[in-house]
Amino acid sequence: MYKALTIAGSDSSGGAGIQADIKTMTAHGVYAMSVITALTAQNTTGVTGIMDVSKEFLEEQMDCVFTDIVPDAVKIGMVSSEGLIRSISKKLKQYGAQNVVVDPVMVATSGSRLITEEAISVLKEALFPLADLLTPNVPETEVIAGIKIKTKEDMVKATKMIYNRYGCPVLCKGGHFGNDADDLLYIDGEIHWLKGERYDNPNTHGTGCTLSSAIASNLSKGYSMIEAVKLAKTYVAKAIDDNMNLGKGRGPLNHMWKIMQCDDNFIF
Ligand SMILES: Nc1ncnc2c1ncn2[C@@H]1O[C@H](COP(=O)(O)OP(=O)(O)O)[C@@H](O)[C@H]1O
Ligand SMILES: Cc1ncc(COP(=O)(O)OP(=O)(O)O)c(N)n1
Numbered sequence: 001m002y003k004a005l006t007i008a009g010s011d012s013s014g015g016a017g018i019q020a021d022i023k024t025m026t027a028h029g030v031y032a033m034s035v036i037t038a039l040t041a042q043n044t045t046g047v048t049g050i051m052d053v054s055k056e057f058l059e060e061q062m063d064c065v066f067t068d069i070v071p072d073a074v075k076i077g078m079v080s081s082e083g084l085i086r087s088i089s090k091k092l093k094q095y096g097a098q099n100v101v102v103d104p105v106m107v108a109t110s111g112s113r114l115i116t117e118e119a120i121s122v123l124k125e126a127l128f129p130l131a132d133l134l135t136p137n138v139p140e141t142e143v144i145a146g147i148k149i150k151t152k153e154d155m156v157k158a159t160k161m162i163y164n165r166y167g168c169p170v171l172c173k174g175g176h177f178g179n180d181a182d183d184l185l186y187i188d189g190e191i192h193w194l195k196g197e198r199y200d201n202p203n204t205h206g207t208g209c210t211l212s213s214a215i216a217s218n219l220s221k222g223y224s225m226i227e228a229v230k231l232a233k234t235y236v237a238k239a240i241d242d243n244m245n246l247g248k249g250r251g252p253l254n255h256m257w258k259i260m261q262c263d264d265n266f267i268f
Contacts, residue, residue, distance in 0.1 A: 002220040003031045003069055006213055007062075007088055008077030008105075009038040009050070009114070015252025016042075016108065016206035021075060021213035023255035024235070028217035033071060035061040037079045037088075040114075044205055044247030047112035052080060055087045062088070066095040072220035073099035075213045080115045082122040089126035099219040102131040102168075103212040106140050108205075120144075128166040133225060135212050136162070136170070138177045149177070152184075159186045171215075171229055175207055181237070185229055192226060194233055199241045203251035210253055211236045 004025045011017035018034050025032035037058060041049040053061075065071065074097045079085050092100060104123055106115050115123070120143065128134055142149050145158035159172045169187035174180065174196070181196030214232035223231065239253035246252060254260070 001031050002029075002217075003033065003071045004073045004075065004213070004216045004220045005033045005035065005065055005071035006075045006077065006216075007035040007037060007079070008075070008209070009040050009080070010036055011040055011042050011206070013043040013205075013247065013252070015044065016209045017078060020206040020209040020252070020255065021077065024210050024213040025217050027255055027258060028214060028221075028235075030217040030220055031069070033065050033069060035065060037077075037084055040078075042108070042112075043249070044251050045249035047108055047114070050080060050114070052084060055083045058084055059087050059091055062091040062095070066091070066097075070095075071097070073101065073216040075101045075103065075216035076127065077103050077209055077212065078105040078114050079123070079127075080119060082116075082119045085119060085122045085126055089130060092130050097130075098132075099216065100131050101133045101135060101212050101216045101219070102127055103135045103208055104128075104140050104144065105208065106143065124166065128162075128168060131166070131168040132219070133215065133229075134162065134166070134168050134170045135173060135208065135215070137173045137175060137208055141170075141172045152178070152182075155184055156186075156191060159184050159191075169225060173208065173211065175204065183229075183233060185226065187225055194230060196233060196237060199237070201240050201243055203243075203245055203253070204240060205247075205250045205252045207236055207240065207253065210239060210255065 006021035172184040185192040218228035242254035242257040244254040
């Protein structure tokens with residue numbers, strides 16, 4: 001059994017955060033574990049509250065996981081405060097965590113902010129150097145690189161800047177850019193454009209969480225980084241294209257699109 005850990009916030013509406021990660025890992029046939037950084041009161045229209053766990057409790061969760069069922073891959077999502085980021089960094093180093101995917105979550109699709117300004121600089125300094133892959137979307141890439149992205153050439157420039165500064169492979173996700181869904185993977189000094197068709201579906205809550213946990217699932221199974229990202233991109237595209245329509249705002253993806261293709265006899 002391959003094992004993956006998500007370190008992220010809980011989304012009460014089930015479309016993003018821990019819930020999206022566990023659904024995704026399970027849909028990939030991977031044993032999912034969680035370290036919860038925060039509870040959010042959230043639905044498809046927005047986030048109404050955030051309650052962080054304490055540093056001590058976060059570290060206790062990490063100790064429990066890493067001293068027992070050691071994960072083959074780790075995905076890190078929403079971490080809103082400096083202290084929690086430092087605790088995660090310390091514990092990842094202490095346990096020599098493998099296949100670390102960092103999704104630098106800053107703002108939800110609904111527009112709600114999920115990290116403090118001060119925490120962004122700690123994220124860069126304490127977590128990015130530990131990442132085997134960093135997965136910012138275009139607005140996050142702009143914040144991290146410190147330049148505006150208006151063209152695909154800008155996307156390449158910003159992604160290279162981040163790679164050179166933090167020394168980790170970078171996947172710049174194109175879901176908020178242009179008329180396609182092309183993502184840019186920069187790894188081992190080489191650019192790979194991963195082409196994607198943009199589906200005309202406003203229900204994209206949790207796409208970033210889902211993509212990063214699908215990548216972690218694939219890495220836990222031993223796929224190369226490029227294969228892991230390509231397979232994850234296909235999984236997300238199909239989950240968007242399934243056209244599930246739940247809630248009053250930007251709804252979630254169908255994480256179970258593949259399982260639902262089976263008949264009842266197969267499932268039960
Ligand atoms: N409408 C869409 N159609 C197809 N793929 C999409 C669409 N929106 C986002 N994606 C894909 O979903 C993944 C997450 O991208 P993005 O939405 O940019 O991240 P985030 O959710 O972190 O903002 C990327 O692989 C991106 O190309
Ligand atoms: C608890 C929690 N974590 C992360 C997000 C943001 O999810 P993400 O997949 O990056 O992006 P959206 O597509 O939802 O913007 C969240 N909303 N809640």
